Structure formats: structure tokens, C-alpha cells
Amino acid sequence: MSRSGAHRVEKGGQLDRARKVSFTFNGRALVGHVGDTLASALLANGISVVSRSFKYHRPRGIFSAGVEEPNALLRVEIDGLAVPLVRATLQPLVEGMVVTSENCFPSVDFDLGRIFDRVHGLLPAGFYNKTFKWPNWHTYEDAVRRMAGLGTLPTGDDKTSFFRHHLRCDVLVVGAGIAGLAAALEASRAGAQVALIEQDGELGGRALHERVQVEGRTAKSWIDAAVSELARAPRVRILKRTLVAGYYDHNVLTALDLSDKEHPDGSVQRFWIIRAREVVLATGAIEQPLVFAHNDRPGIMLAGAMRTYLNRYGVAAGRRAVIATNNDDAYRTAFDLHDAGIEVAAVVDARTNAARNIEEGIQQRGIKVLRSSMVVDTRGSTTLKAVAVDELANDGRSLGANRVWIPCDALAVSSGWNPTVHLYSQAGGKVRYDSSLACILPDNCRQRVRIVGAANAEFAVSSAIASGTHAGREAAAESRPVPRDAGREHRSETNGIRAVRRAPQASAARQWVDLLHDVTTSDIELAVRENFVAVEHLKRYTTNGMAVDQGKTSNLNALAVLSDLTGRGIETLGTTTYRPQFMPVTFGAIAGGATGDLYVPPRHMPAHRWHVRHGAQLDDYGGWKRPACYLRGAETREAAINREVQAVRTALGLFEGSPLGKIEVRGPDAARFLHRIYMNNVTSLQPGKVRYGLMLNENGIVIDDGVFACLSPEHYLVSTTGANAERIAGWLEEWHQCEWPDLDLVLMPVTTQWAVLTLAGAAARTLLQQLPGDIDFSAAAFPHMNYREGQLAGRRARVQRVSFTGELSYEISVPANEAEAFWDELMQRGAQLGIAPIGLEAWLVLRLEKGFLHVGSDTDGTTNPLDLGFGAMVQKKAGDFVGRRSLLRTADQETSRRQFVGLEPVEAGASLVAGAHVISTSPKRSQGFVTSAAFSPTLGRSIGLGLLERGHARIDEIVTVFDEGRTLQARVVKPAFFDPAGERMNG
Amino acid sequence: MADRLVEMDAHPRRAKVRLRIGMSAANEAVRYGLPGMLEAKTSGEVTVLSLGPDQWLLVSDQLSAEKLIAMCASEFATVRHHAVDVSAGLNCATVRGETAPALLSMGAGIDWSTRCTRTRFAAVPVVAHRHHETSFDLYYDRSFADYLGQWLTHALRDPFLNR
Amino acid sequence: MLQISCPYCGVRDEEEFRFGGESHVTRPALDVDDRVWADYLFNRINPKGIAYERWLHSYGCGRWFNVARDTVTHEILAVYLMGAAKPQLSEVTPAREAQPKRVRTSEGSLS
Secondary structure: OOEOOOEEOOOOOOOEEEEEEEEEEOOEEEEEEEOOEHHHHHHHOOEOOOEEOOOOOOEEOOOOOOOOOOOOEEEEEEOOEEEEEEEOOOOEOOOOOEEEOOOOOEOOOOEHHHHHHHOHHHOOOOHHHOOOOOOOOHHHHHHHHHHOOOOOOOOOOOOOEEEEEEEEEEEEEEOOOHHHHHHHHHHHHOOOOEEEEOOOOOOOHHHHHOOOEEOOEEHHHHHHHHHHHHHHOOOEEEEOOEEEEEEOHHHEEEEEEOOOOOOOOOOEEEEEEEEEEEEEEOOOEEEOOOEOEOOOOOOEEEHHHHHHHHHHHOEEOOOEEEEEEOOOOOHHHHHHHHHOOOEEEEEEEOOOOOOHHHHHHHHHHOOOEEOOEEEEEEEOOOOOOEEEEEEEOOOOOOEOOOOEEEEOOEEEEEOOEEEOOHHHHHOOOEEEEEOOOOEEEEEEOOOOEEEOHHHHOOOOHHHHHHHHHHHHHHHHOOOOOOOOEOOOOOOOOOOOOOOOOEOOOOOOOOEEEEOOOOEEHHHHHHHHHOOOOOHHHHHHHHOOOOOOOOOOOOHHHHHHHHHHHHOOOHHHHOOOOOOOOOOOOOHHHHHOOOOHHHOOOOEEOOOHHHHHHOOEEEEEEOOEEEEEEEOOOOOOHHHHHHHHHHHHHHOEEEEEOOOOEEEEEEOOOHHHHHHHHEOOOOOOOOOOEEEEEEEEOOOOOEEEEEEEEEEEOOEEEEEEOHHHHHHHHHHHHHHHHHHOOOOOOEEEEOHHHEEEEEEEOOOHHHHHHHOOEOOOOOOOOOOOOEEEEEEEOOEEEEEEOOOOOOOOEEEEEEEHHHHHHHHHHHHHHOHHHOEEEOOHHHHHHHHHHOOOOOOOOOOOOOOOOOOOOOHHHHHHOOOOOOOHHHHOOHHHHOOOOEEEEEEEEOOOOOOOOOOOEEEEOOOOEEEEEEEEEEEEOOOOEEEEEEEEEOHHHOOOOEEEEEEOOEEEEEEEEOOOOOOOOOHHHHO | OOOOOEEOOOOOOOEEEEEEEOHHHHHHHHHHOOOOOOOEEEEOOEEEEEEEOOEEEEEEOOOOHHHHHHHHHHHOOOOOEEEEEOOOOEEEEEEEOOOHHHHHHHHOOOOOOOOEEEEEEOOEEEEEEEEEOOEEEEEEEHHHHHHHHHHHHHHHOOHHHHO | OOEEEEOOOEEEEHHHOEEEEEOOOOOOOOOOOHHHHHHHHHOOOOOOOEEEEEEEOOOOOOOEEEEEEEOOOOOEEEEEEOOOOOOOOOOOOOOOOOOOEEOOOOOOOOO
16 A cells, blocks of 8 residues: 555644544545545545546546545445545545545556556547547447446435525625635625525635634634624525535526535435525635646645645645745745644745745745746656756746756645636636736626635735625625626735746656646647647647546646647637536436426326225326226236226226316407317307317417317307316417407416316216206207206216217316215216226227327327318318418328328238338338227227328228338228217217 | 424315406406405405416405305406306415425525415425415415425425524 | 516516517418418527517416517516517617616506
8 A cells, every 4th residue: 555754743733633533445444533524534644546547547646625636536435325536625524434446456556557557658639539440449439438437336226315495695605715704794794685605614715724814813713703793694694515516697506515415314415596686706716736747646736735734634745845836825835834843845936036025934944945946757656756856947948957856755836826717707707818917817797796805816815805895895785787897906916926837848758737637748739739729629639627627727737838839828828618517516416306206296186096096007198197097806907908998888987087178268259269269160159069179380280179168158168188288278378468468358277176077888878867966967958069067966067078989978077176076976876887997098999999089199290180181170160260371371281191091900910000100112111100009899900090191082092001120901991990970979 | 393394285175266357457456456466465354365467366264265256256247357266176285484484495496575476386386375474375286286295295304494 | 597577576587487489470361472471480580689589477477478688698688568569779788787677568567
């Protein structure tokens, strides 16, 4: 196992040293403290190699202390739930967690994958576009896919609970560092409703790990006071360990809340959707590394991170450290280490001098500084052993003569801090590169957003407070104009940076730019040679910045290298687009618990419980859970369906049709309105009568069929198919509200107020006449296609005598909450008449035997009423209706169109299948297809319906039907297979 | 967790009538004493909830639906209107207690401080009536009862509600 | 996710609404030729800039209304009632308030 010089220091840090936490790493038992992250605990235990790099399988150590971590992505298992690609720098240490390195075999310390490093010359950027070609890609595909990737998915159920929350506020402050806290305080004091969201488990940002003074106090003291005031403020909500990952239009943002990720009752992830009147981004900055040969060794770390581990976690990154920098800020690492008793071998500064106070600090401590110098190479295999330092020549760009090797086990690197502008950019904000500050800056944004603190390159504490306070005040005030420019008043300090990021090449040794994707400067050089010089092309060709860290520590350096190679200033190169999410967000969190049974609400019919209790096989039909059939004993579904069909044909069936759409239309213009909507004549319908109608869209396509009843001259009841209930109600509203608002009527959908129980079969009338009530069911008083309402079995009832099955049939509507009791009563009273409950599958077979159209099955997006044989009805209709003009088009009237027909197999035992095509043999093409098919127990054979070119003129023709390689012969017939005259339903 | 924070079918015998009047008459609605958008009004034994500029939900625990419809018939005799009994198809759930606003904010991102509102709550259309500071009636279609119950059971398990 | 200001209910999430395509499309009479009818059925302006659109507050009040929206920035410039005339808006707009301009007409009340 690799050991480094990293260790826990005796004093210092903000941990609870009294409380220990045990965990394992690659099988080894280790111990840390409450307050540690996984990364700090690994460092404290002297672990050097934590992972192997993506492509070359090079040993890697912990590089940072935050979201930007490119190396320490580990598999973490807590309570049996294993998650890959966890950033060790963000994962709190949890008792009993099992941590494993992935992308290595057999172990992270001895990985066979190192072979890839040996042959790295064969694996430059885009190599896969040039190799794996013979004999073809698929020969290699399997192996390559197995080797690609950084982690394996866990198996088994995800026991995490996911919840979604919505949050509304006046002012959203993202980031609770000094600037963010200042903004939140000011907005809160101004009376605004404030939400403060911080990604860390503690508030305070970088000030938690720096030895700085804030407004004359220690950082901790200032932070504590601020937090205390905010916690007591009633209109302030604080979310910790919550990361704002997406910024969308209209100041809508999303955040992933992991504050209960280790909850004792089970892991929880919470997704927040936030609507803020104003947003203040205080998202800080991310330190950038230097680029030099072998800059990816374990032991090399960002300078600020080294300080974080020391000051916050009491962990020293090594025993003898070198600091390499091009700016003042990194000197703090030298000072902090020195003051904690850790040896600082040297500071290697690319500049000639530092700021005055820095120079004083160096003098006081007697630290050695190598000026105008850069680290150009490193040594050591699984842990850093030494670094090579060269002086820069007078031109500042090439190397001088005096190379020294400095032994050390920790190297802190810094090429300056880069504002975290991702959310600003997602909001539509523009960013630009500033050469004096040598970083990317927010420039302007149309949304109601302000950006403060290090995120706006306001690096000094005083600037951060001033800027945050100003933004908080402005944001809290209502109706301020949209602030466009990011504002530069508070930016003055530059940290003395000199924009040298890459050491001149000392040898052929590789210089890393993107650690996670293993992209080196030679890859960028290759891209430039092949003319991929636009920044978007460079990114995609080299994959720099495309890994799961999204280039947080590599995008800027890649731009710098590109700038060097092309001779164009970085400010002219542009940046790639930032898109949500800033950090990975699980799909489960986004779904927020709407998975499994909660994915789509299944609707239950009023008599649902009766069906469940009586053997119903429930399936999903148009969003409703409905009985497909009712199983008796050990019968199969097929047997049940056949039995139910025969029950209706020979005795009596009871079917629940409650999802059928029901819409009341009331007013003097009701008939006129419906006359414009339906293809059929409406105005001629008398009270008490029911008529079948088709609705078309403006393109003449059939969108629904159903019946409409006239209750009185100013009161109509429209029925729609079950699947279209809401859609047609909306259709009617749209025409009334938008096109004909002057028609005097009101619409009232009543679909779910009424349960519909349909009695079908020769005994239907007999049963109804046995029930007490005031409706006359005799044949003369209540003919087919009529409507009656009144009392039935002590309930309010609306009865329509319509038939979907071709039998004597009554659709009875009763109030939905009485459905179960009424159903029970009908079943009991109908027992000696042979009543049986009927499922939807049998219902559809019954209608198929009659050749009755089922819109959506027998029609598609091209079927017009002429195709269905309703030409004569259209002719007789007077006046305009929706879709009429389309039916006048020549193409709509062609007889060569697919027309609605019936089909019967010629051979006795053959079966038609819906979806089969009717084909001609020369030329071999489809002439149409089977739209519905079933075995008819009534007729003892397979029957079907279809849409066939010139179908109406081809009755009795024998055609060839093709289905998955088999063919059969079928006769084209008129759709009515059973009782074509309709004697049963009209009786 | 608060006792009886959620009750799925809190008022099974409550009468509910949906009233709609012609849009051209909607201006006059205030003259008839009907509440404006996002408002609710209680007068005697009837509470009227606004569903839209031209629609209201009349609810009563004392009067029957027939009585409410008859009241509409006489009040709006000269105005194009239609009043329908919707008691059978609508359930009324109550959500009450300190955590009510937080629980409701899991289902929809609206401003829950309005007195009466219609929105999409956990994928279900609801009419919400805030009759007290932390007490809400949610009217929803009975066909969603099972789903909504499951959804609320799931949501109540979030430890956030107990903080 | 857009925040749309329904003229009756106030600002709500886009999820509560249904988009209804271009507004101010006139339905032709029965006697127009095929070209005019096809234009009505299939052709829409699709501007890069201000679009005048119909929206339905399906999960709220159930009313249709009109919206003027910048298709490039998604800013909503005006909300006005169904049937009202297209408002006069300039293409280049100065810094705007957070709330979109509301246009009142004679129909109904805006609360």
C-alpha cells in the first residue's frame, strides 16, 4: 500500500477529535473523526494513491478539497447502498462506510491497467476514430466498453427516498461565504423573504479554512454572529449541504439537498425547485493548477486545498512541502504550513516579486523563495519524491540554465483563482476573459441576478462584504431595474497575478491539463495541428472539460494552451457553454419520488373495489385501471374473455363504462354550437333522443366518436370515448372561448360525477323493469337511441339506450358514490337471469363482431369520415362544421384512400392479427392493414377490421395478409359480422 | 408528526355544486355577491370558492346539493348559468397544522397564502381553500383518491417535515 | 421553466399551462381556395423575436389568453385577454420590470 507523508497534526482543525469514526478503504480498516470528509480522513491516514486515472490508469491522489475534485472519485457504500463516483472531498465520514477504488484491477496500488500508460503514445486524443477499424468496430466494442468508464453501477434496488420541494422567496442567495452572508444579512434586515443556500454542511465558505480577519474579528467569530442573526430571522430560510445545480428562465433554479443523505431512517435526497424574485450569486471561485511535466502525481494538490486540510481538518498534506505559484494568494499556504510546524522547502514563484506584506511574511519566517522560476517536472511513482525547478529566461517564456531538484512529499500548485460563473452563464449571462485579472469574469445578464464576492473576482474580504451588502440591499428593494452589468466597483485587487500557467516544455514528458479525462498538452497540440482550433471543437476533439468535473480545473488552462499555440489572446477565444447541472444530480432526485406506483396517477373507477374483490384482472386503459376480464376458478384470460362474450350474447352482461366523457352544454346556442362541432346534424335532434356523432379536427381527421343526447332544446349531453374525455372537454372550451365566444351557452364537464353501468343482453329490459323507479322501460316507451332520466332503485339515474355490443343495451348513469352499491344490487337481482360482469377485452370483441368502429384503433391520423363510409351523412349536413372545408379537398375524396372494411380469413383455423398488412405481390407493397382482430366465440372464427386502399369497392375480394413472415388469405367483407340488421339492439 | 395532519376524505357528506355563468355576465359576478379570483366567501351555511372568472364551487355541510342548485336558480334567474351537483365526484381532503404549508409545497410551487386557488398538486388537479392560517381543504377528483393517498403517505416520510 | 402570468390567477409555473400556438389566426370561410385553407391549417410565422401566442391555464382557471413572448430570450412582454387586439410593442425594449405589462380590455376583470 502506498504511503505518503500526509498525517494528522496534533492540534488545530475544526473536528471533534473526541469522536472517532471507523471505515474501510479497499478492505483496510481505518479511523477518522466526526467532521472529517472521506478525503481528509484518507489523507490523515497517509493514503497516497486513491484512484487510477481514466485512460492511462496512472496512480492519483487527492487533488482538491471541494467540488472541483478530479481524482478522488470513489465507490462508497453506506448501509448496503453503494454509489460510484462519489467525490471523497464532499463525502462526510460515516461510521461503517465501505470505500473502494474503481477503474483498477486487481487493486489501486497494483493495477494491470498501467499497461495503457506504457503505450500512451498509441492513445492520443481521438485515437478511437483512427483505430479499431479492422475488421470492424464491433470486434472490439465489447471489450472497450467494459474498460471504459470510471465506476460500476450498483445492483439491486435503490433504497434512497427522494422528495421534491418548492420554494418561493424574494431574494435567493446562492453561497454562504462572506459575500453571501453579507447579502443575506442585508436583505433580511430590509425585510425581504430570503433563502440562503450553501453547498457545504457549514456556513462560511472559504473563510472557514483561512486565517483571516473579517471586520476586525476572526472569521469564525464574524460567521457565528452572522449565522446566529440569520437563524433567528423569521423570514430567512437556510439550506445547508444543498447545492444549486441549475439556473433556468425567469429566475427558476433547482438545487440538490443532501442534508439527510445519511439519515438513520434511510438515505434521503431532496430536490428543490426555487422561484426567486431576485438572485444573488455568491458562488466563489475555484483555484486553478499549473501545467508542467508529470503534474498529476499523488502528493500534488491545489494550494488553497492544502490550507483547507490543515486549517479545517487538522491534516498536513506532507512533511516537506513546496509551493508553486504565479500569484500572492498561494503564499498563505506556505505561511500556514510553516506556522503549524511543517517544513516548507521553498516557494517557487513565476514572478520577480510578491506584494509587500507577503515579502514581510517571508522574511519573518525565513522561507526560501525561488523567483522567476517554475516547477517543470516531478519524480516519484506512487507518491511524490521530488520536484524539478527551472529559472525562466529573461524573455519570461523559455528556460534558463539552472535546474534544481528539491526533495519533497507535497507540492501545492496555484495559477490563480477563477470565478465560478457557471450559474450566471446558465442564466443567460455573458462571461469574458480579463487579462489583467487573468481569469474569466461575469459580464452581463438579462435576468434579475447579481453576482458578488470571489465569483465576481472580488477576492478581498472587504470587497466581498461591500459587494454582498450592496447586492442584498438592492435585491430586497422592490421594483429595482434589472441590473445588467456584473459591476466592477468593488473589484480592485488582482492578487498580483502573472498569467503564466504552463511551464515551458523541458522534455517529451507529458503535461496534464484535464486530470479526470487524462488530457495532456500534446492532445491539444494534436487538435491544433488537425485544425480543431475553435474552442467548441477543441473541447470535443480532446474531451478536455467533458468529464464529470466539467473542466472545473482544466477549462481555463486549456484555453491558455490554445492561446499559446494559436497566438490568439484568450479573450478572443470565447468559452464553451455552461449548462445545468453544475454538479451531477441523480435522476431519482429530479423525479422526486414520482417513480413506480407514483409515476403516473392511475385512476380508479367508482366501482373499483367491487371489481378487485371479484377476480378482475386490472389493466391500464387510457389512464384508468379497468378490468380486462374477470377470472373464475383456474380459467385462462382467453377462456374468461370468450365466456364473457357468450354471456352477453346469450344472457346478460354488466359492464362499467364510467370513464366515458360526459359534458353538458346549456344555453340557447347549445344546439348551434354542437352543430358546428359535430359532423352530424345536431339541430334536428328532438328532446329525449340520442344520436351517434363524429368529431373531426380542422384537417378533416376523425378525433372522436360518441353519442349526444338532447335533454331539452337548451340542454345537451355530449358523450365522448373514455380515453378522450378531458381532451374533448378542452376541445369544446377552446372553440367556445377562442373562436365563438358570442355563442350564448355554458359548458360543464361532469365525467367523474356519474358512474356508468351498462346492462347488455336480451334480459336487460327484464332486469330493469324489476327495479323500483319512475322510468318506463317498455320497448314502445323507450326505443333504441333514446334518453330518459328519473329515479331507479331509489337513485337519481340518467339512462341512454345505446349499444356498443349490438345487444339490447342500457347505459345507466348514477352518482359516482353510489356505483358500488348499485352494481352489487344489479348483480344480485340479475343472478337468476344469468348476469355476469364483463371486462373491457370481451366488450371490444363484442363490438368487433358488430363491426363497430373504435376511434384510435380503427382510425389513425389520416382517417377521415369518407374513409369510414359516412360520405352520405356529410352531404346531408347543412352548414359549416370543424373540418368540413378539408373534406372538400380532392385528396380527401379519392377512392384510392384506405377505407374501413371487415376481413375474414379464408382458412377455417387461421387467425388475423392487428397490425398485419394487406399486401400486393407485384409491386410488393402494403395496401393497408388490419386495425383490430379477435377470435369471435359467437361465430367460432377469427375476424378483423382494417383500413384498405379502395376498400369499399373490393368487397368479396380475396387478399393476402402478411404478418411477421407468414401470409394468409382473407376475404374483404362489409364490417358487420353478426346481426347486420341490428335486430337485437333495436328490439 | 402532527396528529391528523392529513385526512383524505374529511367531509364525505359535504354538498358541492359547481356553478358556471356566461362569461359576459362574469363582470356582474361581484354584484351577486360571488367572490372574485383567488377568493372565497362564506355566507351563512354556504361557502363559495372561486374557480375562475366565470365559475365557482358552492359547498355546504348543512344544505343539500338540491337546495344549493335551487338557490342558484333563483339568484341567477336572469343570467345564463348552469349549476350541477358535483358532490359524488369530488372528495375533500384536509391538510392542517404547522407543517401544512411545507407539505403542500411538496406538491405545487404556488403561493399557498392565497385564500382559494386551483393548481396541479402532485399531478392531480385540485381546488385549494385555505380557510384558516394553517388549515386547507383540497378538493380533488375521487378517481385519484388512491394515488393521492399514496403520494401524501410518501411525502410525509420526508424528515424535513419534522425539523 | 417559464413563469407565466395568467391574467386571472397571476404568475404560475409553465407546467400549469398548455401552449396553443400562434394567436390572431383568422378562421377562413368555407369558400376559400385550397391554398388559403392550407395556410390556415399548416403555416405559422415562427419569428425570431416577439411571438404572439395563445396559452391555456389548464390546471388553473381554465381560461385561454394571449401572450407576447420573445422567442430568443423567453421574456414575456405582455399578457392580454383572448379576443383582445395585439398590443403595440417595440422590438428593442429597454430594461423592463419583473412583471409583464398587463393589458386591460372591457371583458372581465383582472385581479
